[in-house]
Amino acid sequence: MKRLQHPGRPLLLIVAAAIAAAVAGVVVASGAGASKKVHIAYFAPQANTYAQATYQGLVEAGKKLNADVTRFDTGFDAQKEYSQIQDATTLKKFQAFVIIALDPVSLVPAVKAAIKAGIKVVNTDLVLGPRFGVQKPQVAGQAGTVVDLPGYRAQSEVNQLLVLACKDLNPCNVGWIAGFATIDFERSIKYQLGAVTKTHPNIKLVAYQDGGGYLADPALKIAQNMLQAHPNINLLATSGDQMTLGAEIAVKGAGGTGKIRIISGGLSCPGQKAVQDGRWFGGTIAVPKTEGVIGATIAIYAARGQKTTPYGTIPVGVSASKLSGYPQVMTKKNIGKYKCEYSG
Numbered sequence: 001m002k003r004l005q006h007p008g009r010p011l012l013l014i015v016a017a018a019i020a021a022a023v024a025g026v027v028v029a030s031g032a033g034a035s036k037k038v039h040i041a042y043f044a045p046q047a048n049t050y051a052q053a054t055y056q057g058l059v060e061a062g063k064k065l066n067a068d069v070t071r072f073d074t075g076f077d078a079q080k081e082y083s084q085i086q087d088a089t090t091l092k093k094f095q096a097f098v099i100i101a102l103d104p105v106s107l108v109p110a111v112k113a114a115i116k117a118g119i120k121v122v123n124t125d126l127v128l129g130p131r132f133g134v135q136k137p138q139v140a141g142q143a144g145t146v147v148d149l150p151g152y153r154a155q156s157e158v159n160q161l162l163v164l165a166c167k168d169l170n171p172c173n174v175g176w177i178a179g180f181a182t183i184d185f186e187r188s189i190k191y192q193l194g195a196v197t198k199t200h201p202n203i204k205l206v207a208y209q210d211g212g213g214y215l216a217d218p219a220l221k222i223a224q225n226m227l228q229a230h231p232n233i234n235l236l237a238t239s240g241d242q243m244t245l246g247a248e249i250a251v252k253g254a255g256g257t258g259k260i261r262i263i264s265g266g267l268s269c270p271g272q273k274a275v276q277d278g279r280w281f282g283g284t285i286a287v288p289k290t291e292g293v294i295g296a297t298i299a300i301y302a303a304r305g306q307k308t309t310p311y312g313t314i315p316v317g318v319s320a321s322k323l324s325g326y327p328q329v330m331t332k333k334n335i336g337k338y339k340c341e342y343s344g
Helices: 010-030 049-065 078-091 108-116 150-165 184-199 216-229 241-253 269-276 288-303 320-324
Strands: 038-044 067-073 096-099 120-124 144-146 172-177 203-209 235-238 261-264 282-284 329-331
Touching: 038 049, 038 078, 038 288, 049 067, 049 288, 067 078, 067 288, 078 096, 078 108, 096 108, 096 288, 108 120, 120 288, 144 288, 150 184, 150 235, 150 261, 150 282, 150 329, 172 184, 172 216, 184 203, 203 216, 216 235, 216 241, 235 241, 241 261, 241 269, 261 269, 269 282, 269 329
Parallel strands: 038 067, 038 096, 096 120, 120 144, 172 203, 172 235, 235 261, 261 282
Antiparallel strands: 282 329
């Protein structure tokens, strides 16, 4: 867990050290059986750089705690993810699942079947279960959950970052690009956008479009069309850093550099540089690798019978900003200490 030992993350270090120490203590107390290799199945859209960083965290924890990780590429297809969870359960090969839940409700039956088969299940990044915005495990018997509150993430990007970026713009004509509007935090962002335009008369949502897919190319095309259809846009935003990289190209192509402000959700390493260079106004933080480290630790711990009470509030029962030690919203004023965790 070398990455976790950065001085800018005191709370994260404390949490990680506490979990590692607890695991080590139980390993010693439980004898040789406690060190038996754990096989983890990881379900996520593997072409996504955020999910790739989570995988790196899973592998990093696995190397320290004697576990391996097999990836299942779900794409952004919840039905495919459901089938993959079912298939992996019947294989009887895995002792633990780590899941980025693309549909928090429809996946529950497959997760319940996995738990019934003795598999320890942890969800990261996105909520798993019917209660939107709940950080604690929602499925009976689940080993743990490692998520930041979706509502909090949306509030940070919309009610804090967007409001700050629009402060001296009247009107502030906003174009917003979503990755997949059905995902929990995207729904929360859409709701927050409606609320913030009511409380801040200068902010006008002139364009909102789904389909960025958390990729640069689709977002580039959407942004090009958006800027052509709405030439009055003076602030362009996306809910994912990968999309913002594409949107920035569209802004440049439209001659909007220096005229159209750009904000982003979940700053990657290229996003951090863009804020530092002043190309983007700002962004919100993201700790995907950390989510993987903590998620794997919980899963391995549970698979060895070293923890029976579900985790939830211990690893990430606080916002990612409190977990990492960073403010949730980063601008050029405070971006210098930020340590990015994934490529855009």
